[in-house]
Amino acid sequence: METFLNQTLIAVLISSLIAIRSYRRKSLNFSGAVSGFIVMTAHIAAGSRFGALLLVFFFTSSKLTKVGEERKRRVDADFKEGGQRNWIQVLSNSGIAAVLVVIVWKLTGQQDKCLDSKELPLVTSLIGGILGHYCCCNGDTWSSELGVLSDEQPRLITTFKPVRRGTNGGVTKAGLLAAVAAGSVIGLTFVLFGFFTATCTRDIALKQLLVIPISAIAGLCGSLIDSLLGATLQFSGFCSVRNKVVGKPGPTVKKISGLTILDNNAVNLVSILLTSLLTSIACKYIF
Template sequence: MMGSTLLRILVSLVLSLAIAARAYKHKSLNRSGAMMGFVVMAIHIAAGYRFGVLILVFFFTSSKLTKFGQEKKRTIDEDFKEGGQRNWIQVLANSAIATVLVVILVTITGGEDRCLDTKNSALITGLTGGVIGHYACCNGDTWSSEIGMLSKGQPRLITTFKPVKKGTNGAVTIEGLLAAAAAGFVIGLAYTLVGLLTTGCAGDVAWKQLLVVPIATAMGLCGSLIDSLLGATVQFSGYCSLRKKVVSKRAPSVTKISGMNILDNNGVNAASILLTTLLTSVACLYIF
């Protein structure tokens, strides 16, 4: 047991360092983002391979989608940066809650992967469900945003269904919503496949682990909808006549589209992640 734990810690350090360095080289993360990314990834992988695969699937798929169609996104996104270049605040906004949960879990389990089973441990089931929901939300929101910006469909504000310009906070498209569900599906599938190799679930408990896939799919969509609802109501969107873009800050040249200036994009992301994490945790307690 001690040997496998030490091996996992070593793997976590080497793999996280390699991924963070590569991400910095390819401009997926800036310097501060790469440093924070290394810490967060190392914690997840050291806590359990299932948790490690969740953050890695989220990171790699979101990074690829961020770079897809960059020329078009450059004309839409006010904060566009070549390659994405997420900083430490963005990394933390998309990983802080899950990092806290996996640290609690590894403290309880000693790094042993456990099945989702409330009869054995409701606490472990609830906390693990929260981690799954966290990354289903993160992946769903990212896929939805990145694919939605490239959609040929007309974005509509989620609160009024009024047609709005691309880049408006709280706007949704059919393609974006389907992408969110697909993103959640990928998270659930990755967790389940790795779990088959790392857990000793048996009987009905083993079969029930497959329910993670539809749960994560639903939470990918749900998390994206929550993010859009918050974006449309507590995050300001306006059209700048000078930059010819939708922006998130008031100015003399900006005409309001929607939302109050209460939270910025990182705040909206963190709030939607927290709500989806709690929702998934409760769902897992009832289902498993």
């Protein structure tokens, strides 16, 4: 009980500082800061390794969002200075993982565990889901934020035809490579922290290194799934008045691709769910 209270107090302190800092730097608006505080507290209290995954995703994504802001402002119709994520965006990118880490914490008694399907099949699957979650989020964000800055002409993932920058479902080689790198960073973070926080046999410990290539693939898959959904179920059109790609139809908007079924948050949520499920299954059978 004492360990849990100490970990919770540390989690509250760290989460408070990060939420306040992010609000002041406009990475989060007020609702995003409050929901971010709750999500971060749950992650860090459940285990430092889970907290590390969330913070690596949050800080790298926030940093990349601010890279090339002027260029992104000219392309993105919904551009906001610093990113300014709200509570919906925070929960769509971290809400599922928050639930999963709490379940893992309950099942393991707050002890960090290695991926091992023979001893802990359910926990291994759940941790795989958490990894897939953040590989997808990180992969999609890195791909979007760096891909839009590439000089390469984006191509619609369904037809491979050239499209305007900012079109949902438009991909570039740079963006896809960024997604692979983003997933690898999540996997590397998990493995490195595990060397200090989890105890397991030598063979099982060495097998944890497979998390890195699995995470790289998950980052790429998450980005591809997001792009496929964006190209088919999310509307993209070019507004002749604003001279930008927009996400809603209108009298001055010429359709580029997609249906008006999902918005950006829904696309993120569905791609996260699918990537988490696939990574969970992969971890169950590989480990």
